[in-house]
Amino acid sequence: MSLPAYPTVSPDPGVQRRVLSETAELMVVSFRFETGAEGKLHRHPHVQSTYVASGRFRFFRDGVAHELAPGDSLVIPGNIEHGCQCLEAGELIDCFTPRRDDFLAVQTS
Numbered sequence: 001m002s003l004p005a006y007p008t009v010s011p012d013p014g015v016q017r018r019v020l021s022e023t024a025e026l027m028v029v030s031f032r033f034e035t036g037a038e039g040k041l042h043r044h045p046h047v048q049s050t051y052v053a054s055g056r057f058r059f060f061r062d063g064v065a066h067e068l069a070p071g072d073s074l075v076i077p078g079n080i081e082h083g084c085q086c087l088e089a090g091e092l093i094d095c096f097t098p099r100r101d102d103f104l105a106v107q108t109s
Contacts, residue, residue: 012040014086019103020093027099033057033086041083046096048076055090059083 006019014037020028031039033055041060050059051073059066059074061082066074070090076082084092 013037015039017103022099022104024099025097027096027103029094029096029100029103031092031094033084033090033092035086035089037086039084041081043079043081044100045078046098046100047078048082049095050074050076050084051093053091053093055086055092056088057090057092058085058087 008016008018011017014034016032018030020030022028033039050068052068052070054070056070057068059068059082061074061076062080067087068074
């Protein structure tokens with residue numbers, strides 16, 4: 001059985017996103033950030049966890065700033081405004097429940 005190949009897309013300048021795996025109940029996504037790139041403030045109904053694989057990030061969750069380094073993680077409840085600034089180039093591994101169907105509807109960058 002071969003696994004599907006997901007495209008890498010650039011949702012914002014300096015950001016590369018790639019779905020790693022997914023089912024209807026859960027999605028795992030890699031986000032690679034260049035220093036200074038931002039994940040703009042937004043909200044969605046999905047519960048999200050983010051794990052810092054490398055780099056340094058300043059996350060904003062419901063108006064509160066959190067500085068995260070490799071090995072740190074953060075859970076973002078559904079419908080909470082959040083975003084991040086990349087302080088040092090790196091990668092985030094995010095999990096969403098349920099799956100972000102909007103991430104599957106994009107074309108290759």
